[in-house]
């Protein structure tokens with residue numbers, strides 16, 4: 001049963017042949033990507049080694065403060081990542097809303113997941129808490145990025161429609177309803193789609209990892225189903241909070257549409 | 265009905281004193297870029313002045329809720345706004361936005377009659393011509409039945425004959441219903457024929 005193959009240094013080194021093959025291909029094709037490929041391979045390696053040792057330390061010295069610290073770091077990274085991914089100018093107010101929805105949405109879902117679904121004890125047990133939270137945060141980050149892009153873009157593009165609706169007596173909420181709904185929809189769509197292909201088109205990374213490290217496929221599947229539903233919940237909650245609060249940043253207290261580029 | 269005192273908006277508008285009479289037809293004329301649209305938007309709080317005060321029925325609009333004000337003082341934008349859906353959907357949209365009760369098809373056909381749009385309510389609104397869209401959006405605000413109509417060039421994409429007919433009907437409708445009409449128009453002829461008062465704006469200032 002215990003036939004887990006621990007990869008040796010040389011075995012891992014052998015896997016880098018794929019990087020060399022890729023470098024070779026882009027070189028021949030004249031695609032100027034060598035630098036990025038090298039940097040991302042090195043970053044991936046160093047980041048994972050670092051994470052591995054940090055996790056090793058935390059697993060051996062489990063303490064709620066460590067767990068909380070890691071969660072905070074993950075949240076901060078995820079929030080900055082959202083700002084970076086959205087290729088639009090974001091106002092300070094909307095950035096605050098993004099941070100607020102990410103933090104509250106993911107933490108609420110994680111707590112529910114940890115305390116009710118898997119009933120973990122102690123609750124901060126890092127071996128469970130950290131990877132599960134990481135997955136919820138990561139997926140929520142992807143979802144909310146799409147939602148933010150869609151909302152901000154939609155409001156700028158439909159400026160005239162929104163203004164005309166306001167002139168007819170619409171509240172900001174009515175005037176932006178369609179855009180807000182579409183933003184929410186585009187935020188949750190990838191998660192819904194990924195559930196459809198689950199287990200057939202691809203084996204999710206977490207499940208693959210568990211199976212490779214010796215868990216029974218059934219255990220792996222149980223966790224995968226639970227985590228998928230957790231992800232769905234977290235993405236929905238985060239995006240719902242975001243769109244509910246986000247559209248309001250485009251209006252002042254007199255229900256006037258305020259867009260940044262009013263300098264023409 | 266409206267009184268503006270020392271109103272300034274950016275460097276676009278500068279108005280010392282302006283009265284707009286209740287139950288009258290007021291036309292605003294002036295070159296393009298002179299500030300006509302901006303003036304209308306100040307009246308329904310789509311914009312707020314940087315300085316000065318605007319009174320509506322004796323109350324400063326600064327102290328009024330924007331949404332409530334806009335439901336009494338409805339503005340038709342220069343570019344007609346058409347939603348996806350049928351002509352009926354588009355007419356009813358105004359009532360939904362201003363949270364008024366929806367009405368029967370008979371009333372909707374009456375409205376289409378007023379704006380000279382002889383179409384079926386089921387028809388897709390997107391397919392209408394520019395002029396027809398403009399008449400549809402005019403019908404939509406007539407249906408809301410506000411106290412004040414702010415119309416921004418309501419006939420700009422109509423030909424002269426249709427324009428005359430529509431404005432004529434619009435004016436008689438608002439007169440008989442005791443409404444206040446403020447209309448931006450590019451046509452001095454329209455202004456002379458129908459207006460009780462004409463306001464001319466030049467580079468943000470009232471000249472008459």
Ligand SMILES: Nc1ncnc2c1ncn2[C@@H]1O[C@H](COP(=O)(O)OP(=O)(O)O)[C@@H](O)[C@H]1O
Pocket residue numbers: 262263264276294295296297298299300301302303
């Ligand atoms: N949001 C805005 N910000 C700054 N300037 C504007 C804005 N909207 C319009 N303007 C400028 O204000 C002036 C008056 O515009 P407008 O009221 O639309 O004129 P009109 O309706 O008489 O053609 C124009 O010079 C226009 O370029």
Ligand SMILES: [Mg+2]
Pocket residue numbers: 300301302342416
């Ligand atoms: Mg104008």
